Amino acid sequence: MSNAMVLSIEEITSQLIEWRRKLHMNPEVSFQEVETAQFIVQELGKVPGMKVETEVGYPTAVVGTLSSGSGPAIALRADIDALPIYEENNHNYKSRNEGVMHACGHDAHTAIALGTATLLGKKFENGEMHGTVKFLFQPAEEMADEHGSTGAPYMIQAGALDNVDCVIALHMSPENELGEVKVHDGYSMANVDVFEAVISGTGGHGAYPHLGTDPIWMLGPLLQALHGVVARRISPLEPAVISLGSVHCGSASNVIPSEVTMNGTIRSYDPNVRTILHAELEKAFSVVHALGGEYQLKITPEDPALKNDPVVNELLRRTITDLYPDYKMLNTPFGLGGEDFAHMTQAIPGAMFFLGCAVSDGKVRDLHTPNFDIDERVLPVGVAILEGAVARFLKNRK
Numbered sequence: 001m002s003n004a005m006v007l008s009i010e011e012i013t014s015q016l017i018e019w020r021r022k023l024h025m026n027p028e029v030s031f032q033e034v035e036t037a038q039f040i041v042q043e044l045g046k047v048p049g050m051k052v053e054t055e056v057g058y059p060t061a062v063v064g065t066l067s068s069g070s071g072p073a074i075a076l077r078a079d080i081d082a083l084p085i086y087e088e089n090n091h092n093y094k095s096r097n098e099g100v101m102h103a104c105g106h107d108a109h110t111a112i113a114l115g116t117a118t119l120l121g122k123k124f125e126n127g128e129m130h131g132t133v134k135f136l137f138q139p140a141e142e143m144a145d146e147h148g149s150t151g152a153p154y155m156i157q158a159g160a161l162d163n164v165d166c167v168i169a170l171h172m173s174p175e176n177e178l179g180e181v182k183v184h185d186g187y188s189m190a191n192v193d194v195f196e197a198v199i200s201g202t203g204g205h206g207a208y209p210h211l212g213t214d215p216i217w218m219l220g221p222l223l224q225a226l227h228g229v230v231a232r233r234i235s236p237l238e239p240a241v242i243s244l245g246s247v248h249c250g251s252a253s254n255v256i257p258s259e260v261t262m263n264g265t266i267r268s269y270d271p272n273v274r275t276i277l278h279a280e281l282e283k284a285f286s287v288v289h290a291l292g293g294e295y296q297l298k299i300t301p302e303d304p305a306l307k308n309d310p311v312v313n314e315l316l317r318r319t320i321t322d323l324y325p326d327y328k329m330l331n332t333p334f335g336l337g338g339e340d341f342a343h344m345t346q347a348i349p350g351a352m353f354f355l356g357c358a359v360s361d362g363k364v365r366d367l368h369t370p371n372f373d374i375d376e377r378v379l380p381v382g383v384a385i386l387e388g389a390v391a392r393f394l395k396n397r398k
Contacts (some may be wrong), residue, residue, distance in 0.1 A: 008244075009119070009380045009383055009384055010179065010380070012115050012118060012119065012378045012380070012383070013078055013379065014374075015115065015118075016111050016112070016114075016115045016379040016380060016383065017111075017174045017376050017379060019043070019110070019111040019114055019115070020108050020110075020111035020376065020379060021093035021106050021107075022039070022093075022113060023036065023039070023106075023107035023110055023280060024093050024094075024095065024102045024107045025093050025094070025095060025096050026039075026095075026096060026097065027082030027083075027095050027097055027100045027101055027107070027196050028081065028082055028097070028100065029081060029083065029084055029100055029142075029143070030139065030140035030141070030142050030143035030150070030151070031058070031060065031081075031139060031140045031143070031145060031151075032060070032081075032118065033060040033081050033139045033140075033175055034048055034059075034060060036060070036080050036081075036110075037054070037059075037060040037061070037062050037080070037137070037139070039063045040080065040110065040114070040137045040322070041054060041062055043114050044062070044064040044114070044116075044117060044135070046119035047064070047066070047117050047118055047123060048121050048122070048124075048125045048286055049124050049125055050064050050065070050066055050117065050121055050283075051064065051065040051066075051067070052064050052171065053065070055160075056155055056158045057151075057154035057155040057156070057157055057158030057160065057162055058139055058140070058151060058155070059160075060080070060109060060139040060140075061136075061137065061138060061139055061151065061155050061158070061160075061209060062137040063134060063135065063136055063160055064117055064134070064135040064137070065132065065133070065134050065135070065147040066117070066120055066121060066124045066129070066132070066133045066135075067124075067131070067133070068124065068129060068130045068131060068132070068133040070130070070131075071130045071131030071132065071368045071394065072131045072165050072355065072393065073131060073132035073133075073134065073163055073164045073165050074120060074131070074132070074133055074134070074164065074165060074166055074167070074168070074389075074390055074393050074394065075134040075135075075136055075160070075161060075164045075166070075167040075168070075344075076116060076133065076134070076135050076136065076167070076168055076169070076386055076388065076390070077113075077136040077138055077152075077167055077168070077169040077341060078106070078109040078110045078112065078135070078136070078137055078138065078169070079106045079109055079110075079138050079139075079142075079151070079169075079341075080102055080109075080110050080137050080138065080139055080183055081106060081139035081140055081141055081142050081143070081151070082095075082102045082103070082104075082106060082107075083100070083101055083102075083104060083142055084099060084100060085099070085100070085101040085103045085368070085369075085370055086098070086099050086101065086370055087101040087103070087249075087370055087371075088370035088371045089370075089371050089372075089373055090245075090310070091373075100128050101370065102372075103367065103368050103369060103370070104142065104172070104367050104368060104372070105171065105172030105174075105309055105357070105372075106141070106365055106381060107170075107366070108172050108357070108374055108378065108382070109170065109172070109382075111139065111379060112170065112224035112379055112382035112383050112386065113386075115379070115380070115382075115383040116135075116175070116382075116383050116386040116387050116390070117133075117135050119383065119387050120133055120387060120390060123391075124267075129390075129391070129394055130273040130394060131394040132163075132395075133390055134158055134160070134162075134164060136155060136167075138151045138152055138155055139151040140154075140340075141339070141340050141341070144302050144326055147302070148300050148302060150265070150302065150303065150340040151340065151344075152169060152341060152342075152343040153340075154338040155342055156343060156344065156347050158187075159370075161344060161347050161348050164348055165349070165393075166309070166312050166348060166349045166350055166393065167344050167345070167349075167350035168312065168316070168349055168350060168351060168352070168353075168386065168389060169341045169344075169350070169351075169352040170218050170231075170352065170353055170354070170355055170382055170385070170386065171334075171339070171352055171353070171355070171356035172257070172354075172355060172357045172365055172367070172374055172378070173355055173356050173357060173358075174357055174358050174359070174367060174373075175358065175366065176330070176354065176355075176356030176357070176358060176364050176375065177192050177358050177360075178356050178357060178358065178363070178375050178377055178381070179324075179326070179327050179328060179354045179356060180327065180328045180355065180356035181320055181327055181328070181329055181330065181353055181355055181356065182330045182331075182332060182334060182353060183308075183313050183316055183317055183320070183329055183330070183331065183351075183353045184308060184313070184330075184331055184332060184333050184334065185241075185308055185309075185310040185313050185331075186307060186308060186310070187241075187269035187270065187305045187306070187307050187333065188305075188306050188307070188308050188333045188334045188335070188352070189305060189306035189333070189334050189335065189337055189338060189339045189342065189352075190239070190241075190267040190268060190269060190305055190306075190335075190337065190338055191266075191267065191268045191269065191271070191274045191301075191303065191304055191305045191338075192265065192266075192267060192301075192302040192303040192338035193265065193266040193267075193274070193277075193278070193299055193300065193302060194263065194264075194265055194266075194299070194300045194302060195263060195264055195266060195289050195297065195298065195299045195300070196262070196263045196279065196297075196298045196300075197259075197261070197262050197263070197285060197295060197296060197297045197298070198259055198260070198261040198262075198295065199215040199219065199221075199222065199259065199262075199288055199293055199294075199295050200220055200258060200259050200260050200293055200294040200295065200296075200298045201213035201214055201215040201216060201218065201258055201259075201292070201293045201294075202258060203255070203256045203257050203258030203259075204255075204256045205254065205255070206253065206254040206255060206256055207254065209256060211291040212256060213291075213293055214256050215249065215257065215258065215260040215288075215293055216249055216250070216256065216260060217291070218260075218287075218288050218291045218293045219247070219249075219260055221287050221291065222284065222285065222287055222288060223244070225283075225284035225285075225287050226242060226244065226264075226281070226284050227242070227300070228284070228298040229242055229277065229280045229281060229284055230242055230277075233276065233280045234273060234277070234278055234280075235313045237274050237332070238268070238269070238270060239268060239269045239273075239336060240267065240268045240273055240277060241265075241266070241267040241268075241336050242264065242265075242266050242267075242277065242281065242363040243265050243267075244262060244263075244264040245263055245265060246262060246263050246264075247260065247261075247262045248260070248261045248262070249261065250349035262338045263397045266281065266299070266318070267336040267338070268305070268336075269305050269333075270305075271304075271305070274305075278299055280323055280363065281297070281299065282297060285297050302338065302340075303338045303339065303340045303342050303343065304342045304343065304346055305342060306334070306339045306341060306342040306345060306352060307342065307345055307346070308345065308351040308352060309345065309349040309350055309351050311349060311355075312349050312351040313351045315389055315392060315393055316351060316353055316385070316389055317329065318392065319382075319388040319389045319392055320385055322388065323384050323385060323388050324381070324384075330360070334352075334354055336359075337367075339352065353385075355378055355381065355382055355385075356378070357374040357375050358375060359373050359374065359375050360375065
């Protein structure tokens with residue numbers, strides 16, 4: 001890393017920590033990030049030459065743009081929403097919004113994007129950069145609305161990626177130590193589908209089950225069929241999961257209910273596997289008909305699989321190797337979690353990388369847990385990588 005870059009990043013490290021902790025103390029859930037968006041607008045307004053747009057596809061979506069007026073264009077995306085989780089950490093920047101927590105690192109993502117914008121703003125002001133950089137502060141990565149949409153599609157539909165050549169995002173990875181980075185080509189996170197179902201029978205008196213049809217009894221064979229889909233209908237070489245998240249039925253010990261309701265999630269990488277899973281799930285539920293019942297099944301697609309572009313990843317790999325030659329690069333998929341950044345990488349070439357941020361205190365602080373936390377030394381690292389990738393991209397695409 002150049003001495004000039006080291007100095008620039010060291011100068012804003014305390015600011016990065018301050019931003020991250022302020023955001024951490026004031027988390028807001030998906031589609032409700034009003035104060036978060038206001039804070040982002042306020043900080044972007046301090047960057048010389050920054051054009052700030054609000055309500056880009058959604059009221060809490062913010063886009064900042066630095067541009068020399070011509071040249072290539074690159075976008076950096078940071079998600080800004082938090083999760084409905086009660087924080088169990090005891091640090092002095094613990095969430096002040098009871099039952100809401102930045103348990104996925106979006107506070108860090110936002111702080112890193114603001115830091116990158118600050119440094120790049122100086123370079124554009126000094127005439128060191130030629131091209132365009134867009135900073136996409138995206139709401140609602142964690143949760144879909146009543147229309148089944150998260151924040152990314154709304155921003156894309158509003159033109160946030162128009163005339164942009166590629167898009168990059170980073171993600172905190174508490175399962176990896178500082179100094180480890182996951183960069184993976186191709187499918188790296190899962191298609192996400194949600195299913196809801198109702199099994200219907202006649203119900204009846206618990207003492208006379210033979211006089212009616214019992215949906216709870218039907219549930220047993222159905223569960224076997226559901227869990228057999230991945231085990232027996234999908235190749236073991238293909239990532240796939242069907243998980244049942246909730247089952248609800250009945251209200252009294254002597255009453256056979258007339259309905260069982262349930263919901264769950266379907267995960268996969270390959271689009272063809274996704275199609276097969278949908279069809280096989282329908283077949284599994286058909287066992288209910290053989291047992292004298294009826295069913296209704298609704299499958300709602302949410303996010304596509306995250307597919308990282310190899311060319312964009314090569315840009316990241318070279319940048320990371322130049323800046324941090326001692327870092328360990330892990331070429332492994334990120335798992336079957338979902339990430340709505342996948343909508344952006346479907347629209348234009350793009351990639352997400354995972355940055356190790358484990359706290360060295362011996363505690364498990366996984367994503368989406370009440371005691372999630374990060375090693376804040378990762379913040380300037382994230383800025384250095386994003387700034388370096390932008391500089392390399394704009395220089396090479398002249």
